[in-house]
Amino acid sequence: MSVPSSPRSATAFDPHDPLGIDDLLTPEDLAVRDTIRRWAADRVLPHIADWYERGELPVLRELTRELGAMGALGMPLTGYGCAGASAVQYGLACLELEAADSGIRSLVSVQGSLAMYAIHRFGSEEQRRRWLPGMAAGEIIGCFGLTEPDHGSDPAGMRTRAKRDGSDWLLTGRKMWITNGSVADVAVVWARTDEGIRGFLVPTDSPGFSAPEITHKWSLRASVTSELVLDEVRLPADAVLPEVTGLRGPLGCLNHARYGIVWGAMGAARSSFESALDYARSREQFGRPIGGFQLTQAKLADMALELHKGILLAHHLGLRMDAGTLRPEQVSFGKLNNVREAIGICRTARTVLGANGISLEYPVMRHATNLESVLTYEGTVEMHQLVLGKALTGLDAFR
Incomplete structure (x- = not known):
């Protein structure tokens, strides 16, 4: 009669990982997580309480360039200087960034998952080459204009409008609660047109564009939040994202x-x-x-x-x-x-x-x-x- 082998001894219980979730992660996953965790511990945690209390993020551009150098901007996107990381790895990065502060994770989310993703998924090849490498490196900051003062949960009711003027577009309207708005170099703005809702790439130095910062916040204080004001901003025909129409x-x-x-x-x-x-x-x-x-x-x-x-x-x-x-x-x-x-x-x-x-x-x-x-x-x-x-x-x- 055979004697069953002794079961393998269990590892010690870890109060910080009680279910052993780390065992589900690959060595590459763990390397990404640990890199972001070390960066946040060094560059964010020693200062975040002060930034939060002051209601500002004074080193935003510096942090953005550092995040770009680590491949944390547009992580799951491929090509154009993007890391091409897995969704799990991107998620682990978001977890570590928000463990430092939601404002830091929001900076990365808006840059990568909203502005860069819109260009990567719906832009032309020329638009991708123009904007994405600089955004992936953190040299160009983007924002995403969808929410309006009177239209949040119902974006179909947006009032921002783009109309044709010869071969150009004229963009008029307001967007609200826009992360990175007043520091962005390019804004992805969604507007009504005669063809339906379209996305536009708006360089923020365009005449008629302004982005006053929203202050007196009691939440996301270490994050730049702005209104976008578009007063007949003139854009060339190739400013529109060509690959999508509608919500x-x-x-x-x-x-x-x-x-x-x-x-x-x-x-x-x-x-x-x-x-x-x-x-x-x-x-x-x-x-x-x-x-x-x-x-x-x-x-x-x-x-x-x-x-x-x-x-x-x-x-x-x-x-x-x-x-x-x-x-x-x-x-x-x-x-x-x-x-x-x-x-x-x-x-x-x-x-x-x-x-x-x-x-x-x-x-x-x-x-x-x-x-x-x-x-x-x-x-x-x-x-x-x-x-x-x-x-x-x-x-x-x-x-």
Whole structure:
């Protein structure tokens, strides 16, 4: 009678990776993640509380060039100086960037997943060659103009209009809540035309273009947010993106950016959870660390559950994107779940830290307030619920 072999001894439990998710990652994945993590620890974390408190990102162009040198801008895109990384690797980069601050991840998302993606996917070869290499290197900054003062969730109602004037276009309208707007060199602007909604590449030094910065924000303070004002901006015929007409263009770009948010939100959540875990081990009340009390352990266990479930969901969606099988409804699933759960983790972590949780000496409240913006932009909770509701029932409840 044969004797069964002894089972392989399990590795030690890792509080920072309780499910062993790192085992799902390739050596290349881990190298990308660790490179971005080291960069963020060196270049962002020592300064982010001060930038956030001051409401500015004074080294934006310097950081953008550094991100470009690492291949972090337009990561999943191929050619034109882009890294051609996998979707999973791009997601891991978003997680690490947002673990530093949502504003830094937003800078990368808008540059790569909105502005660069629009040009790469819908632009002409001439447009790609003109703009993408400089954008991939971080020498050219882009922004993405879709949302308007009166039209956010319903972009079909946009009022910005482009009309033909001979062989040129004249572009008039306003866009609102535009990340990178006042520092951008080129704006991807979506406008109504007689042919339908079209995308335009607008050099920001064009006469009639201005981008006043939006101030007095309590969220995404270490991020440049602007209004775009277009007063009969004259553009040549070749400024229009030739490969798309209608909302399919901007919504396709948003879907790509939302995927990065699915990962990024878990970065903010991880930073808050780890801050609470470290605090619970060292903060003493009633003669012992608060991490030794049942109620605190329940909070830590619940946070760990949602954090690592969210990372597993993000990884699954990344594999689907790499396989070419990811659907927009699945991105809505991830964005809705992960941002909502990330906010919950931040709020619970704040209770573990007590009064210290509201201090910028810790990252928790900064992440919590940033995520209030992330919850709303690129699709509110309600819009993603309706996307899933339509997919589940086959019935359209948007109107």
